[in-house]
Structures are given as structure tokens and as C-alpha cells.
Amino acid sequence: MRDRARALLIDLDGVLRRWDPAPMIAVEVKYGLKPAALLETSMSWDIYRPAMAGEISDAEWMGLVASRLPLDGADAAAAVAQWQAYRGEVDPEALEFVRGVRAAGRTVGLATNATDRLRGDLDALGLTGEVDVVISSSELKVHKPAPEFFEQACRAIGTLPKHVLFVDDDDRAIRGARAAGLSGYRWAGTEHVPYLRKALDIVD
Incomplete structure (x- = not known):
């Protein structure tokens, strides 16, 4: 049998933060872009990976996204800026889970692939004080699923x-x-x- 867990590492996007596609779709419609063009461009591995690994800044990453859109420079920059203005929403039920884990005396670390924009996002979403430790790939210079990410994350929360x-x-x-x-x-x-x-090992 596995040992009982004594600490929690939890992801941000898709878990604690959720995204409404409507604001993003509205930008693509406004600028005549194909559906999901902005997301697909941003996730191109040759620019996504260095952003998550802290090799380039969030601003540099978005500049590369704009340069690849089928728009002139001003429109491309404006489309990316408007797309980035929406920063998602906190999932209240996931947050309630995190709060319950901490209330039970377990350490909670946020372990996420993110750019240097993460800390500002957490402040804006009201999540900064909701976890004990923030573990960001761009700060570690290594991203999930690399074993080094998890090794450093476990050290950060002081748990095997x-x-x-x-x-x-x-x-x-x-x-x-x-x-x-x-x-x-x-x-x-x-x-x-x-x-x-x-x-x-939390008993209700």
C-alpha cells in the first residue's frame, strides 16, 4: 500500500482557474481570425516551451504570437492585447477543496507551468494567499512533466x-x-x- 499523502500539489489552469471561451472567441471574430487561432498560435511548441521554462518573458511570448498572426502589425498587437486582457476565473469548488485541505493542516503548493505573469495573475484572482507555496515553471526554469519540476516542487513544500x-x-x-x-x-x-x-487522510 502507498503511504498516505501529507501534502497537496495542485495545478492552476483547468483546476483552480477556469476559462470562459466567449471573451477569446469575441476577439477572433472581431479581427477575422479562424476559431482558436490565438490559442493554437500561442501553444506552438517552439515558443510555448521557452515561455514556460522562463527563457523568454510573457511579453516576448505574446510578441511572437502577434508576429505569426495573419494581420498587420498594429492589428495583431491589438488582438493579442485584447485576448490577454481576460485572465480567467477562479473555480469556487476547487478553491473550497484547497481551503479544506489547508484547514486540515496539510500543506498546499500551487504547481503550474506558467510565465512571469503568474504572480500578477494570482494577485488579480485573489489566490496569492490561498496556498502555502507557489511553484512556477518559469521560476524553476523547468516545466511539467519533467522529473526535475516535481523534485523541486516537493522540496519547496518540504515533503517527500x-x-x-x-x-x-x-x-x-x-x-x-x-x-x-x-x-x-x-x-x-x-x-x-x-x-x-x-x-x-482528511476525515470529514
Whole structure:
């Protein structure tokens, strides 16, 4: 049997933060871009990876996105700026879960692939004080699912990997966490929160 988890590492996007597609679609419609053009361009591996690894800034990343859009320079920059203005929303049920874990005396770390914009986003979303530690790929200079990310994340929360529960919505990240010795659970909503609480040995 696995050891009971004593700490939680939780992802941001797709777990604690959710995205309404409407504001992003509105920008693409306004500028005559194909659906998901901005997201697909931003996720191009040759520019996404260095942004997540802290090799380029968020501003530099978005500049590269704008340069690849089928728009003139001013319109491309404006489209990206308007697209980036929406910073998502906190999932209240996921936040309630995090608060419950901390109230039970367990350490919670936010473990996310992110750019240097992360800290400002957390402040704007009101999440800065909701976790004990923030572990950002751009600050570590290594991103999930690399084993080094999880090794450093566990050190940051002061807990051995075998005693850490990692929750993420990305299968690759879950596999990476498990390979690094953590317990990994793929987030698909709050219906399994009772199971996660039990995995953390939290009694209702």
C-alpha cells in the first residue's frame, strides 16, 4: 500500500482557474481570425516551451504570437492585447477543496507551468494567499512533466514525493508526477473531492 499523502500539489489552469471561451472567441471574430487561432498560435511548441521554462518573458511570448498572426502589425498587437486582457476565473469548488485541505493542516503548493505573469495573475484572482507555496515553471526554469519540476516542487513544500498528492488536468503531467514518485490524480471536476480528501487522510 502507498503511504498516505501529507501534502497537496495542485495545478492552476483547468483546476483552480477556469476559462470562459466567449471573451477569446469575441476577439477572433472581431479581427477575422479562424476559431482558436490565438490559442493554437500561442501553444506552438517552439515558443510555448521557452515561455514556460522562463527563457523568454510573457511579453516576448505574446510578441511572437502577434508576429505569426495573419494581420498587420498594429492589428495583431491589438488582438493579442485584447485576448490577454481576460485572465480567467477562479473555480469556487476547487478553491473550497484547497481551503479544506489547508484547514486540515496539510500543506498546499500551487504547481503550474506558467510565465512571469503568474504572480500578477494570482494577485488579480485573489489566490496569492490561498496556498502555502507557489511553484512556477518559469521560476524553476523547468516545466511539467519533467522529473526535475516535481523534485523541486516537493522540496519547496518540504515533503517527500511518496507523501505528496499531485492533482492536474493534464495526463502527461500526471504520468510525470507518478514517475517522480508522487501520487497523481487527474482532475475532472469536484465529484471526486471526497476521494482526494481520503487520499490526504482528511476525515470529514
